[in-house]
Amino acid sequence: MINKADKNITDVLSQIKDGATIMIGGFGTAGQPAELIDALIDLGVKDLVIINNNAGNGDHGLAKLLKTGAVRKIICSFPRQSDSWVFDELYHAGKIELELVPQGNLACRIQAAGMGLGAVYTPTGFGTLLAEGKEMRHIDGKDYVLEYPIKADFALIKADKGDRWGNLVYRKSARNFGPIMAMAADITIAQVSKTVELGKLDPEHIITPGIFVQHVVQIEPTSSTTAAIA
Amino acid sequence: MSHRLLTRDQIAERAAQDIPDGAYVNLGIGLPTKIAKYLPADKDVFLHSENGLLAFGPPPAKGEEDPELINAGKEYVTMLDGGSFFHHGDSFAMMRGGHIDICVLGAFQVAANGDLANWSTGAPDAIPAVGGAMDLAVGAKKVFVMTNHTTKTGEPKIVSELTYPVTGKHCVDRIFTDLCVIDVTDKGLVVTEMVEGLSFAELQAVTDATLIDATGINATQV
Numbered sequence: 375m376i377n378k379a380d381k382n383i384t385d386v387l388s389q390i391k392d393g394a395t396i397m398i399g400g401f402g403t404a405g406q407p408a409e410l411i412d413a414l415i416d417l418g419v420k421d422l423v424i425i426n427n428n429a430g431n432g433d434h435g436l437a438k439l440l441k442t443g444a445v446r447k448i449i450c451s452f453p454r455q456s457d458s459w460v461f462d463e464l465y466h467a468g469k470i471e472l473e474l475v476p477q478g479n480l481a482c483r484i485q486a487a488g489m490g491l492g493a494v495y496t497p498t499g500f501g502t503l504l505a506e507g508k509e510m511r512h513i514d515g516k517d518y519v520l521e522y523p524i525k526a527d528f529a530l531i532k533a534d535k536g537d538r539w540g541n542l543v544y545r546k547s548a549r550n551f552g553p554i555m556a557m558a559a560d561i562t563i564a565q566v567s568k569t570v571e572l573g574k575l576d577p578e579h580i581i582t583p584g585i586f587v588q589h590v591v592q593i594e595p596t597s598s599t600t601a602a603i604a
Numbered sequence: 605m606s607h608r609l610l611t612r613d614q615i616a617e618r619a620a621q622d623i624p625d626g627a628y629v630n631l632g633i634g635l636p637t638k639i640a641k642y643l644p645a646d647k648d649v650f651l652h653s654e655n656g657l658l659a660f661g662p663p664p665a666k667g668e669e670d671p672e673l674i675n676a677g678k679e680y681v682t683m684l685d686g687g688s689f690f691h692h693g694d695s696f697a698m699m700r701g702g703h704i705d706i707c708v709l710g711a712f713q714v715a716a717n718g719d720l721a722n723w724s725t726g727a728p729d730a731i732p733a734v735g736g737a738m739d740l741a742v743g744a745k746k747v748f749v750m751t752n753h754t755t756k757t758g759e760p761k762i763v764s765e766l767t768y769p770v771t772g773k774h775c776v777d778r779i780f781t782d783l784c785v786i787d788v789t790d791k792g793l794v795v796t797e798m799v800e801g802l803s804f805a806e807l808q809a810v811t812d813a814t815l816i817d818a819t820g821i822n823a824t825q826v
Contacts, residue, residue: 401655401692402678404671427692454733455678465731474732477654478696478739485693497742498700501773503724504734546689548672550655553691581691 377538379569379590383413386563386589390414390528395423397484397524397555398436399531402428402455405548407532407565408435409593414530415439421446425484425524427477427551429453429461440464449524451477476504479521481554487523488557488586496521529559533582536566537573540587541580549581556586563589607801609752609782617642619708619750619780623649627705628698630654630740633677636708636750652704654736656695659687676736699736700743707744709737711751711779712768713761716813718776718788720749721768734771741772753781753810760812762786762793783807786815794818 400406430437437460464470495518509520531552534545620642653675661682669680713721779786785797
């Protein structure tokens with residue numbers, strides 16, 4: 375019997391070693407798996423490469439992870455925010471490497487990894503500093519930039535409900551990068567607000583089929599995880 | 605000069621008039637989000653947000669905020685009946701795939717050829733951030749820009765050539781400023797409306813790029 379929801383958060387995360395590349399879901403704090411990140415901090419691994427849309431908000435979640443100094447490099451589209459002081463300080467001190475990727479290219483590079491593509495030609499960023507040094511191609515009257523897939527050892531994502539086969543449904547705008555990151559990592563760990571029996575998720579409504587998910591960890595929402603967002 | 609500058613809300617109200625019924629629209633974070641307030645209730649305009657919302661609605665009532673229902677500016681929103689959620693891959697398929705009819709972006713500079721700069725000032729110690737701007741610039745069918753005509757220190761933002769790093773080349777179609785409305789055409793920047801009391805010469809004087817006067821007798825009525 376397959377039960378992807380049978381391990382506790384510490385046992386699941388103990389697979390992650392120094393130097394790992396980790397996708398973390400979320401857009402700002404919506405969909406950010408805060409408890410998985412806290413457990414990752416407790417694990418004490420170092421030299422991580424993190425992929426996220428942003429670079430942390432306030433002092434919690436991803437920002438808290440950055441603050442520990444465990445992250446060597448971050449790949450994101452929008453690091454500069456009114457409450458990104460943790461990242462700002464690390465960046466100005468030269469303590470973190472930034473790879474800035476336009477948001478749509480971040481998404482399609484993650485998708486390319488999940489789909490097994492070698493690269494994608496994308497029009498986004500053509501002629502800009504972010505395409506400098508990259509291969510270009512003129513296709514059917516339009517200019518494109520060659521971008522390579524972004525894959526990861528792990529994806530830490532947040533969903534609303536999951537079952538023991540790893541099927542997931544999400545909640546509102548917390549879905550964002552979850553489904554595509556789940557496809558692009560060797561091991562996807564989903565924190566869910568509720569685990570349900572097989573069959574309780576309508577097959578018509580499942581957003582991430584269990585094939586893309588290796589572990590499901592139930593973390594019931596508390597007031598701290600739904601704290602005001604930035 | 606005997607004219608008044610349009611307020612930010614007045615620019616938004618003017619830009620809203622050019623958004624037709626049935627349009628799929630992405631409003632960039634900051635100034636352009638104000639446009640939502642001025643879309644007439646008798647039009648079905650579908651607002652898209654890159655974090656996976658289509659047909660979102662106004663902010664929720666106090667106490668009804670949901671941390672998992674936010675727009676790209678990370679502000680609380682609601683969903684209209686008929687609205688939908690989707691992941692980032694689909695969201696950027698809507699943007700990059702040419703399905704968004706209009707996007708409205710803020711600008712540091714717009715050049716005479718329609719080049720847009722709005723993601724980086726190029727300052728060495730500034731932290732760059734791009735978000736979805738480059739995707740919208742290349743992907744939306746029409747790109748509107750909403751901006752003050754000059755910077756706070758009076759420098760022109762409508763320029764003959766960009767001095768800031770480019771977001772998208774030849775992408776801007778129409779510019780709404782606190783002084784005028786400009787269409788970016790093959791012939792150059794065509795001014796179609798100006799605030800009352802402003803002369804074309806006065807407008808040109810605060811604009812680095814060469815403008816073409818097509819205002820005729822019409823003035824902006826806001």
